[in-house]
Amino acid sequence: MKILDLRIMRGPNYWSVSHPKLIVIKIALEEWQNTLTDTLPHLPYRLQKLLPNIHNYRSDEGEEFGFYEALEKGILVEQVVQYVALELQRLAGMEIRFGFCKPTHEPENVFVVLEYQEERAGEYAAYAAVRVTEALLKGENYKLTADIARLHQIREDEYFGPSTFSIVSEAVSRGIPYIRLNCHSLIQLGYGVHQKRLQATMTSGTACFAVEIAGDKKATKDMLRQAGVPVAKGATVYSQEELKNVLSWLQYPIVTKPLDGNHGKGATINITNSKDALKGFADARRFSEGVMVEEFIEGNDFRLLVINGKFVAAAMRTPAMVTGDGVSTIKQLVDRENKDPRRGIGHEKVLTQIAIDKQTRRILRTKGLTAQSVLPAGEVLYLKSTANISTGGTATDVTDLVDPYNILMAERIAGLIGLDICGIDVMTSDIAIPLNEARGAVLEVNAAPGFRMHTSPTYGLPRNVAEPVIDMLFPYGKPTRIPIIAVTGTNGKTTTTRLVAHMVRSKGYQVGYTTTDGIYIQDKLLEKGDTTGSYSTEFVLKDPTVNFAVLECARGGLLRSGLGFQQCDIGIVTNVSSDHLGLNDIHTLEELARVKAVIPKSVSKEGFAILNADDDLVYAMAKEVHCKVAFFSMDENNPRILKHIAKGGLAAVFENGYISIFKNSYKIRIDRVADVPLTFGGRAKFNIENVLAAALAGYISHFDIEDIKTALRTFIPSPAKTPGRMNLFKFPNFEVLVDYAHNVGGLKAVGEFMSGLPVTRKIGIVAGVGDRRPQDIYELGKIAGEVFDEIIIRLDNDLRGKTPDEIINQLMLGIEEVAAKKPVKVIPEEMRAIAYALEHAEEGSIIAIFTEDVAESVKMVENFKVLEDRKILLEQDSPT
Numbered sequence: 104m105k106i107l108d109l110r111i112m113r114g115p116n117y118w119s120v121s122h123p124k125l126i127v128i129k130i131a132l133e134e135w136q137n138t139l140t141d142t143l144p145h146l147p148y149r150l151q152k153l154l155p156n157i158h159n160y161r162s163d164e165g166e167e168f169g170f171y172e173a174l175e176k177g178i179l180v181e182q183v184v185q186y187v188a189l190e191l192q193r194l195a196g197m198e199i200r201f202g203f204c205k206p207t208h209e210p211e212n213v214f215v216v217l218e219y220q221e222e223r224a225g226e227y228a229a230y231a232a233v234r235v236t237e238a239l240l241k242g243e244n245y246k247l248t249a250d251i252a253r254l255h256q257i258r259e260d261e262y263f264g265p266s267t268f269s270i271v272s273e274a275v276s277r278g279i280p281y282i283r284l285n286c287h288s289l290i291q292l293g294y295g296v297h298q299k300r301l302q303a304t305m306t307s308g309t310a311c312f313a314v315e316i317a318g319d320k321k322a323t324k325d326m327l328r329q330a331g332v333p334v335a336k337g338a339t340v341y342s343q344e345e346l347k348n349v350l351s352w353l354q355y356p357i358v359t360k361p362l363d364g365n366h367g368k369g370a371t372i373n374i375t376n377s378k379d380a381l382k383g384f385a386d387a388r389r390f391s392e393g394v395m396v397e398e399f400i401e402g403n404d405f406r407l408l409v410i411n412g413k414f415v416a417a418a419m420r421t422p423a424m425v426t427g428d429g430v431s432t433i434k435q436l437v438d439r440e441n442k443d444p445r446r447g448i449g450h451e452k453v454l455t456q457i458a459i460d461k462q463t464r465r466i467l468r469t470k471g472l473t474a475q476s477v478l479p480a481g482e483v484l485y486l487k488s489t490a491n492i493s494t495g496g497t498a499t500d501v502t503d504l505v506d507p508y509n510i511l512m513a514e515r516i517a518g519l520i521g522l523d524i525c526g527i528d529v530m531t532s533d534i535a536i537p538l539n540e541a542r543g544a545v546l547e548v549n550a551a552p553g554f555r556m557h558t559s560p561t562y563g564l565p566r567n568v569a570e571p572v573i574d575m576l577f578p579y580g581k582p583t584r585i586p587i588i589a590v591t592g593t594n595g596k597t598t599t600t601r602l603v604a605h606m607v608r609s610k611g612y613q614v615g616y617t618t619t620d621g622i623y624i625q626d627k628l629l630e631k632g633d634t635t636g637s638y639s640t641e642f643v644l645k646d647p648t649v650n651f652a653v654l655e656c657a658r659g660g661l662l663r664s665g666l667g668f669q670q671c672d673i674g675i676v677t678n679v680s681s682d683h684l685g686l687n688d689i690h691t692l693e694e695l696a697r698v699k700a701v702i703p704k705s706v707s708k709e710g711f712a713i714l715n716a717d718d719d720l721v722y723a724m725a726k727e728v729h730c731k732v733a734f735f736s737m738d739e740n741n742p743r744i745l746k747h748i749a750k751g752g753l754a755a756v757f758e759n760g761y762i763s764i765f766k767n768s769y770k771i772r773i774d775r776v777a778d779v780p781l782t783f784g785g786r787a788k789f790n791i792e793n794v795l796a797a798a799l800a801g802y803i804s805h806f807d808i809e810d811i812k813t814a815l816r817t818f819i820p821s822p823a824k825t826p827g828r829m830n831l832f833k834f835p836n837f838e839v840l841v842d843y844a845h846n847v848g849g850l851k852a853v854g855e856f857m858s859g860l861p862v863t864r865k866i867g868i869v870a871g872v873g874d875r876r877p878q879d880i881y882e883l884g885k886i887a888g889e890v891f892d893e894i895i896i897r898l899d900n901d902l903r904g905k906t907p908d909e910i911i912n913q914l915m916l917g918i919e920e921v922a923a924k925k926p927v928k929v930i931p932e933e934m935r936a937i938a939y940a941l942e943h944a945e946e947g948s949i950i951a952i953f954t955e956d957v958a959e960s961v962k963m964v965e966n967f968k969v970l971e972d973r974k975i976l977l978e979q980d981s982p983t
Contacts, residue, residue, distance in 0.1 A: 600653055
């Protein structure tokens, strides 16, 4: 048993639209093909011994079941891999349960699909699950300790911290999209021009000077003292000599802490003698040159939280502690406390496990204790010098108890420092008493306060402190998204994308769009290449200047990683025809249609799916979507169109030479097809379909009819505007057409276009793509034989796994099937093939170049045209 392929889905995808985060593994089952677990009597026992808590998972039908009960009744071995992978992630603190298995077209292989929380963890769990399952099947021992530890480490490295998670969750609950910008919790909320950013609890609105002030404890303390805020007495020292000077006037007990520290690192409290003061100074110096030495304020540790100038929550924090029972050692008491199901590793759960670390051992030494000491019954021992939740402390919500004086003080402090999100640490005997009356003090101000103590307190009422953060970043009514139009299909998607982007730009929007040619921001090419996947989508959505996105979404990106967005406003599907079949485990047109259907399925409930009513597979997608539907058709009498508009639906049709929109029983004519340059006077039927889809997108986007008409008339096809899409060059005696068409549908469409041209001879420069099936290359040859009077066969630079003879022979077989006597010439190099055709062009002919390298092909044709034009001028100027 081995993994043949692993893909990571990061958005709506072929496997699931509602579960965007999936690991898809293709497994070779080898000798375990079609093996049921009820034929393996020792497997249930071995698996239950290794993983005793797999329970209550869902079947493919959505029913919950007891896993071990199903195991004994008999499930397939690949399902064991699925549930082991899910359980491994759960044991590492990642509560996910969705997954399923699906057969492939090869009976010896199978797909196992798993949900993940962190993609590296999901990937690791997939490989580990195969190792575990194979070991159990072979009766071998397997230790999970290292795998679980590794998964814990990945989770801690990559998962949102609890504060970030609470803010992102609140945003998602409001329909605000997010993009993770790096692995350190730098998050973008919203898209394009509306985006805001945050990292932990610092936002794009947090003033850098305020962060610097809060990070300088001395400057903060001085500023607060001058504003009448109670602060602890003390000073900042940089040497042992300065420390001794301070100790001469500052009374014990004292506290030492780093000047630039955070999370309680390097802090030592309740110091009562000079020896411990020197140790505390040394500990603090590991984190900062300057060390703050302050009086130790008796009382409890409180955190007051202020967001956008308003007090929102307060918590009392208690350091990690154990209570003696007169029998157990301190280590046993800690181990018992760590068995609390609320405690986990790092931020895995509400509470963090308590570690007996260097700080704890130092505290024990000062009390004459070790980890093996037995505490008297009822005696409380604090194991940390600070009350941080991240070191095992607990939190009690006291929001409703805070005295109005202390609330005003907290809000003043946030304003004085200048922080939009501000955590204020206070030591006092009672937070319900004004701080100045209780002889308490403000200890420090935090620029990135943790939210876990408020959102998940150990005791008391949880507070949704993320809500005011989102209210601050996105006030009521402020937009968070930009309009997204997504385009897919086998043919025409690039042209449609460019036409829609042109229409949107004509309305004054700052458009970002992606195509198979590259990524464009405000009509500037920023990244060249086939950019139709999730990376390219996020490139556009992350751009702070973009307020409208038009995204081409090809099958490759959808199968590789899914969509780069959760929802779009309009999803267009141009058509579905035979192309790329046999690649990425997509073997049939129906499967290809399911890939393309991801786009309309991802349209928001109030948005529109624009579907081709003349294409059976595309039309059928309307049954699976949850949004509104608009159709387009080349036949206004198409029964599907008539039925749709009879129900009040929206459609675009080609009728009586016009591009028209049907709305209810009304017909809105936009423009004559002959006046739309992209249709080449109405001869390019396939481009009329693209125009219909684009016109619908404009109408749905509330563009005026006149604006749509103007956009259609001003979109002039050319190598610059539509590279490799019907680029027509007129020479004095012949014409040249450069097109990127590389499949049967594209070749047929170009053939239909040329059949309406007044030409005497048609020459085609064609190639077969190496990663297509032999029958696809053969069919391409057949179409070429039917369309052209003369054929030149060239080869791509990358043959994609096939030999030249394999490609050429299949093309020749197809050509000979329909036109055995037509002249065929083989010129493998593309530029040489083009040069030959141009040099031998006959008067009245057209040369159709189906190119791999659009830029170089266009350049060669343009250069040849310059030479021809110059030649004619010389002939005209020469004396007769």
